[in-house]
Amino acid sequence: MLTLNLDWNENAFVVKANLLHENVHDGSHSFSDKRKAVRSAVTIYNDLPEYDLLGVTDCVEFIKDENGTEIPGLKGKYKVVLVEYKPKAPKDGNFHETDAIQVFAQKLCADHVWGCNSEAYLFYSDIKKRVKLPFDIEYDKYDDLIKKYITEMRTITERGVIPKRKRGQKCSGCSIKDMCFPKDGGYNVKDIVMSMKGADIV
Protein backbone atom coordinates (compact mmCIF):
# COMPACT_ATOMS: atom_id res chain seq x y z
CA MET A 1 0.00 0.00 0.00
CA LEU A 2 1.33 3.42 -0.96
CA THR A 3 1.13 6.12 1.71
CA LEU A 4 1.66 9.76 0.80
CA ASN A 5 2.37 12.67 3.11
CA LEU A 6 0.98 15.77 1.49
CA ASP A 7 1.69 19.42 2.16
CA TRP A 8 -1.26 21.65 1.37
CA ASN A 9 -2.25 25.24 1.74
CA GLU A 10 -5.18 27.38 0.63
CA ASN A 11 -5.48 30.86 -0.79
CA ALA A 12 -8.36 32.91 -2.17
CA PHE A 13 -8.27 31.09 -5.53
CA VAL A 14 -8.49 27.66 -3.86
CA VAL A 15 -11.34 28.76 -1.58
CA LYS A 16 -13.25 30.16 -4.57
CA ALA A 17 -12.79 26.92 -6.52
CA ASN A 18 -13.85 24.85 -3.45
CA LEU A 19 -17.04 26.90 -3.09
CA LEU A 20 -17.81 26.42 -6.78
CA HIS A 21 -17.35 22.65 -6.53
CA GLU A 22 -19.35 22.40 -3.28
CA ASN A 23 -22.18 24.14 -5.09
CA VAL A 24 -21.94 21.77 -8.07
CA HIS A 25 -21.71 18.65 -5.88
CA ASP A 26 -24.51 19.48 -3.43
CA GLY A 27 -27.07 17.46 -5.42
CA SER A 28 -29.14 20.44 -6.58
CA HIS A 29 -27.79 20.02 -10.11
CA SER A 30 -29.08 16.44 -10.50
CA PHE A 31 -32.35 16.14 -12.39
CA SER A 32 -34.07 14.22 -15.20
CA ASP A 33 -36.45 15.31 -17.92
CA LYS A 34 -37.69 13.78 -21.18
CA ARG A 35 -34.47 14.62 -23.00
CA LYS A 36 -31.73 13.99 -20.50
CA ALA A 37 -30.62 12.94 -17.03
CA VAL A 38 -28.04 15.10 -15.27
CA ARG A 39 -26.00 13.76 -12.36
CA SER A 40 -23.37 15.46 -10.22
CA ALA A 41 -20.56 13.94 -8.13
CA VAL A 42 -20.50 10.54 -9.88
CA THR A 43 -17.60 8.27 -8.91
CA ILE A 44 -15.90 6.75 -11.97
CA TYR A 45 -12.75 4.72 -12.56
CA ASN A 46 -10.51 3.03 -15.09
CA ASP A 47 -8.63 0.04 -13.67
CA LEU A 48 -6.66 -0.83 -16.81
CA PRO A 49 -3.04 -1.15 -15.59
CA GLU A 50 -1.76 1.68 -17.81
CA TYR A 51 -4.22 4.13 -16.21
CA ASP A 52 -5.46 2.90 -12.78
CA LEU A 53 -7.50 6.05 -12.20
CA LEU A 54 -10.35 6.90 -9.83
CA GLY A 55 -12.22 10.18 -9.64
CA VAL A 56 -15.44 12.08 -9.02
CA THR A 57 -17.08 14.05 -11.80
CA ASP A 58 -18.51 17.54 -11.40
CA CYS A 59 -21.40 16.83 -13.78
CA VAL A 60 -22.40 14.10 -16.22
CA GLU A 61 -25.21 14.64 -18.70
CA PHE A 62 -26.85 11.56 -20.21
CA ILE A 63 -28.60 12.84 -23.33
CA LYS A 64 -31.08 10.56 -25.10
CA ASP A 65 -29.58 9.29 -28.34
CA GLU A 66 -30.68 6.18 -30.24
CA ASN A 67 -27.06 5.69 -31.36
CA GLY A 68 -25.81 6.02 -27.80
CA THR A 69 -25.06 3.65 -24.95
CA GLU A 70 -27.26 1.87 -22.42
CA ILE A 71 -26.71 3.29 -18.93
CA PRO A 72 -27.53 1.15 -15.86
CA GLY A 73 -30.54 2.65 -14.03
CA LEU A 74 -31.80 4.61 -17.07
CA LYS A 75 -34.18 3.48 -19.81
CA GLY A 76 -33.06 3.83 -23.42
CA LYS A 77 -29.75 4.84 -24.95
CA TYR A 78 -27.71 7.93 -24.16
CA LYS A 79 -24.84 10.09 -25.28
CA VAL A 80 -22.53 10.79 -22.31
CA VAL A 81 -21.34 14.38 -21.81
CA LEU A 82 -18.84 15.37 -19.11
CA VAL A 83 -18.80 18.94 -17.76
CA GLU A 84 -16.03 20.11 -15.42
CA TYR A 85 -16.49 23.47 -13.67
CA LYS A 86 -13.58 25.90 -13.34
CA PRO A 87 -13.67 29.39 -11.83
CA LYS A 88 -11.47 31.28 -14.29
CA ALA A 89 -11.04 31.08 -18.05
CA PRO A 90 -7.70 31.78 -19.73
CA LYS A 91 -7.34 35.18 -21.33
CA ASP A 92 -7.44 33.79 -24.89
CA GLY A 93 -10.97 32.45 -24.26
CA ASN A 94 -9.89 28.90 -25.08
CA PHE A 95 -8.95 26.46 -22.26
CA HIS A 96 -6.08 25.70 -19.90
CA GLU A 97 -4.19 22.62 -21.06
CA THR A 98 -3.91 21.45 -17.42
CA ASP A 99 -7.73 21.59 -17.13
CA ALA A 100 -8.04 19.56 -20.34
CA ILE A 101 -5.73 16.83 -19.02
CA GLN A 102 -7.87 16.51 -15.89
CA VAL A 103 -11.02 16.10 -17.97
CA PHE A 104 -9.29 13.64 -20.31
CA ALA A 105 -8.66 11.46 -17.24
CA GLN A 106 -12.42 11.68 -16.54
CA LYS A 107 -13.17 10.67 -20.12
CA LEU A 108 -10.93 7.60 -19.81
CA CYS A 109 -12.91 6.62 -16.70
CA ALA A 110 -16.37 7.42 -18.10
CA ASP A 111 -15.70 5.55 -21.35
CA HIS A 112 -14.41 2.58 -19.36
CA VAL A 113 -17.38 2.47 -16.95
CA TRP A 114 -20.16 3.03 -19.49
CA GLY A 115 -18.55 1.63 -22.67
CA CYS A 116 -19.14 4.93 -24.48
CA ASN A 117 -17.23 7.63 -26.33
CA SER A 118 -18.07 10.60 -24.11
CA GLU A 119 -17.92 14.25 -25.11
CA ALA A 120 -16.19 16.61 -22.69
CA TYR A 121 -16.52 20.29 -21.82
CA LEU A 122 -15.06 22.81 -19.42
CA PHE A 123 -17.46 25.36 -17.95
CA TYR A 124 -15.65 28.56 -16.95
CA SER A 125 -17.88 30.26 -14.41
CA ASP A 126 -16.36 33.76 -14.73
CA ILE A 127 -17.40 33.99 -18.40
CA LYS A 128 -20.31 31.51 -18.05
CA LYS A 129 -19.18 29.64 -21.12
CA ARG A 130 -18.76 25.99 -22.07
CA VAL A 131 -15.66 25.10 -24.05
CA LYS A 132 -15.64 21.80 -25.96
CA LEU A 133 -12.45 19.82 -25.53
CA PRO A 134 -10.90 18.42 -28.73
CA PHE A 135 -10.60 14.80 -27.62
CA ASP A 136 -12.27 13.47 -30.77
CA ILE A 137 -9.54 14.87 -33.03
CA GLU A 138 -6.60 14.89 -30.56
CA TYR A 139 -7.28 11.69 -28.60
CA ASP A 140 -3.82 10.20 -29.20
CA LYS A 141 -2.07 13.40 -28.12
CA TYR A 142 -3.91 13.50 -24.78
CA ASP A 143 -3.59 9.74 -24.31
CA ASP A 144 0.19 9.95 -24.76
CA LEU A 145 0.36 12.93 -22.38
CA ILE A 146 -1.64 11.31 -19.60
CA LYS A 147 0.34 8.06 -19.85
CA LYS A 148 3.55 10.10 -19.62
CA TYR A 149 2.29 11.97 -16.53
CA ILE A 150 1.05 8.77 -14.86
CA THR A 151 4.44 7.12 -15.43
CA GLU A 152 6.25 10.17 -14.04
CA MET A 153 3.98 10.33 -10.98
CA ARG A 154 4.50 6.63 -10.26
CA THR A 155 8.28 7.05 -10.54
CA ILE A 156 8.22 10.05 -8.19
CA THR A 157 6.07 8.32 -5.56
CA GLU A 158 8.18 5.14 -5.71
CA ARG A 159 11.40 7.14 -5.24
CA GLY A 160 9.84 9.23 -2.46
CA VAL A 161 11.88 12.26 -3.48
CA ILE A 162 10.27 15.60 -4.29
CA PRO A 163 11.32 16.57 -7.82
CA LYS A 164 12.86 19.93 -8.72
CA ARG A 165 10.27 22.55 -9.53
CA LYS A 166 10.50 25.14 -12.24
CA ARG A 167 9.03 28.52 -11.38
CA GLY A 168 6.49 29.57 -13.99
CA GLN A 169 3.72 32.06 -14.69
CA LYS A 170 1.11 30.00 -12.79
CA CYS A 171 3.21 30.06 -9.58
CA SER A 172 2.21 33.62 -8.69
CA GLY A 173 -1.38 32.55 -7.91
CA CYS A 174 -0.51 29.13 -6.49
CA SER A 175 -1.52 28.44 -2.87
CA ILE A 176 1.62 26.40 -2.13
CA LYS A 177 4.23 28.63 -3.73
CA ASP A 178 5.82 29.39 -0.34
CA MET A 179 6.32 25.63 0.16
CA CYS A 180 7.62 25.10 -3.37
CA PHE A 181 9.96 28.07 -3.27
CA PRO A 182 10.68 28.97 0.37
CA LYS A 183 12.28 32.37 0.76
CA ASP A 184 15.83 31.94 2.09
CA GLY A 185 16.83 34.68 4.49
CA GLY A 186 13.50 36.44 4.18
CA TYR A 187 13.43 40.03 5.42
CA ASN A 188 11.54 40.55 8.66
CA VAL A 189 12.00 43.92 10.39
CA LYS A 190 10.92 42.60 13.81
CA ASP A 191 13.52 39.79 13.73
CA ILE A 192 16.21 42.28 12.75
CA VAL A 193 15.39 44.72 15.57
CA MET A 194 15.07 41.90 18.14
CA SER A 195 18.52 40.62 17.20
CA MET A 196 20.09 44.00 17.94
CA LYS A 197 21.67 44.03 21.40
CA GLY A 198 19.58 45.85 23.96
CA ALA A 199 16.69 46.52 21.64
CA ASP A 200 13.31 46.69 23.25
CA ILE A 201 10.08 46.58 21.32
CA VAL A 202 6.76 47.72 22.68
Ligand code: SF4
Ligand atom coordinates in the same frame (compact mmCIF):
# COMPACT_ATOMS: atom_id res chain seq x y z
S1 SF4 B 1 5.70 24.77 -9.34
FE1 SF4 B 1 4.53 26.70 -9.13
S2 SF4 B 1 2.43 26.15 -9.72
FE2 SF4 B 1 3.51 24.23 -9.35
S3 SF4 B 1 3.05 23.73 -7.20
FE3 SF4 B 1 4.99 24.88 -7.22
S4 SF4 B 1 4.42 27.04 -6.89
FE4 SF4 B 1 2.55 25.91 -7.50
